[in-house]
Amino acid sequence: MRIGIVSRIDDPEALSTAKEIIRYIDGRGLEAVIERDTAIALDLYAKGIDLGEMDVDLLMVVGGDGTILRAAMLMGDPETPILGVKFGRRGFLTEVSGPEAKAAVDRVLTGDYFVEECIKLSSRCAETGEIFPDALNEVLVSKPLPSKAIDLGLTIDGIKLADLRGDGLMVATPTGSTAYSFSAGGPVIAPDVNAMVLTPVCPDSLFRSIVVSPSSRVEIRNLKPDLDALLIVDGRLQKTMGAGSTVEIRASNRRARFIRFRPFYERLGAILPTSPRGR
Numbered sequence: 190m191r192i193g194i195v196s197r198i199d200d201p202e203a204l205s206t207a208k209e210i211i212r213y214i215d216g217r218g219l220e221a222v223i224e225r226d227t228a229i230a231l232d233l234y235a236k237g238i239d240l241g242e243m244d245v246d247l248l249m250v251v252g253g254d255g256t257i258l259r260a261a262m263l264m265g266d267p268e269t270p271i272l273g274v275k276f277g278r279r280g281f282l283t284e285v286s287g288p289e290a291k292a293a294v295d296r297v298l299t300g301d302y303f304v305e306e307c308i309k310l311s312s313r314c315a316e317t318g319e320i321f322p323d324a325l326n327e328v329l330v331s332k333p334l335p336s337k338a339i340d341l342g343l344t345i346d347g348i349k350l351a352d353l354r355g356d357g358l359m360v361a362t363p364t365g366s367t368a369y370s371f372s373a374g375g376p377v378i379a380p381d382v383n384a385m386v387l388t389p390v391c392p393d394s395l396f397r398s399i400v401v402s403p404s405s406r407v408e409i410r411n412l413k414p415d416l417d418a419l420l421i422v423d424g425r426l427q428k429t430m431g432a433g434s435t436v437e438i439r440a441s442n443r444r445a446r447f448i449r450f451r452p453f454y455e456r457l458g459a460i461l462p463t464s465p466r467g468r
Contacts (some may be wrong), residue, residue, distance in 0.1 A: 190298070192219045193245035193269070196276075197252035200228040203276035206287040207231065207251045207271040210274070213291045214310070217298075224260075241265045245265055247297060247448070249290070251364035254278015254368070255318065258423045261309075261325045261445050269421060270304060272448040281367055281456065297448060305453070306366045307380055307445040308403055312422065314468050315408065321422050323441045326365030329421040330409045330436060331357035331390070333429075338393070342410040345401060352412060355392035360385055360407050360438045364445070374398065379453055385440065412437040442447075 192214050206232055214221040217277050228237030240263045248264060249451035250257050251274040260271065273283030274290045285293045296302055309323040321328075327419045332339040341358050361370035363378040366386050371377060375388035375398040387407065388398045401407070411418040411430045418430040430436065 190247070191222055191245040192294070193222045193224065193240075193243045193248040195224040195240065195248065195250045195252075195256065196227045196230070197256045198226055200252070200276050202287070203251045204230055206274065206276065206290060210249060210251070210290050210294070215296070227287040232253060239333055245269060247272060249274060251276055251287075251290075252283075252285075253280050254282045255424070257282045258325055259425060262313060262322050262423060267309070267323065267443045268446050270446045270448050282447070282449070286453070288305070293448075293450070296450060298308050302450055305380055305447045305449045307349075307447065308362050308383060309441040309443055309445055310362060310385070310438055311441040311455075312420075312436055312438045314430075315437050316433075319428075320427055320437075321420070321428065324365070324422045325362065326368050326444050327359045327361035327370060327421075328392075328436070328438050329357055329359040329369070330411070330430065331419045331421055333417055333419050335380075337416055339416060340412040341418070342408075342412050343387070344408040344410070346405050348374050351394075351396055352353075353389055353392055353394065353396055355394075356387055358409055359388050359390065360409075361388060367386060370398070376400065378458065381453075383440075385438075386439060405439065407438045408435050409438070 197203045211221045223236050224240050225237035248269050249272045250260050257273050273275040275283035298432050312328045313320045338354050341353045363380045366378040370388040373388050373390050375386050383403045384400050386400050414432045420430050
């Protein structure tokens with residue numbers, strides 16, 4: 190079995206855990222394949238390989254949600270199962286803590302896990318045809334300046350729904366519904382619900398989130414004649430959208446796959462505030 194290792198490289202504890210995992214994998218007679226930046230940080234440069242070139246059965250990501258989003262965007266086979274080891278502030282996408290990582294490898298080897306499949310979003314510029322990397326969390330059209338509102342036109346399945354003014358508008362997956370979309374007031378959607386959620390950011394109207402079918406085609410157009418917009422994919426890729434530019438968003442044919450040991454609502458409950466007990 191070939192197991193890929195990716196770690197955040199700005200956290201010494203994460204790197205130390207990654208090194209322990211590599212030793213454990215080697216000790217079990219398996220093959221550890223190390224992502225290039227991680228290998229450099231661990232002084233294992235000769236063993237490093239680009240993330241996009243990895244051919245592995247499982248990808249272990251040591252870090253937080255940002256590290257997992259990066260891996261999901263850059264990995265060569267987007268459907269390779271991901272096992273997240275938490276070293277970050279939130280880590281909702283992760284599954285185990287650092288001390289649990291070795292036991293997690295054993296559980297995978299014995300088949301004591303399940304695979305959670307998550308839809309991703311594909312997006313393209315309607316005018317140029319440029320295709321952007323798939324999003325695991327969300328595709329956001331945002332204003333470029335804090336002091337300026339942006340005007341956006343929203344069309345779903347060829348039907349003009351609304352013109353919106355505010356800080357932005359995003360299309361999120363069920364995975365992304367627990368991230369920026371949730372912070373902006375959107376609903377949480379369980380991962381086994383095939384849907385996309387459209388959530389405005391600080392709108393100046395009563396427009397709120399809409400949940401749509403994954404078969405829908407969503408178009409967001411920059412209506413501001415004198416202001417560019419920013420297209421942001423999973424907080425990583427940024428593209429300028431000029432006046433009149435339109436981004437088309439729909440569910441991707443590809444899916445992300447996560448190794449899970451716990452049900453979704455157990456993970457969700459761990460990040461939600463608990464109810465007050467009595468008075």
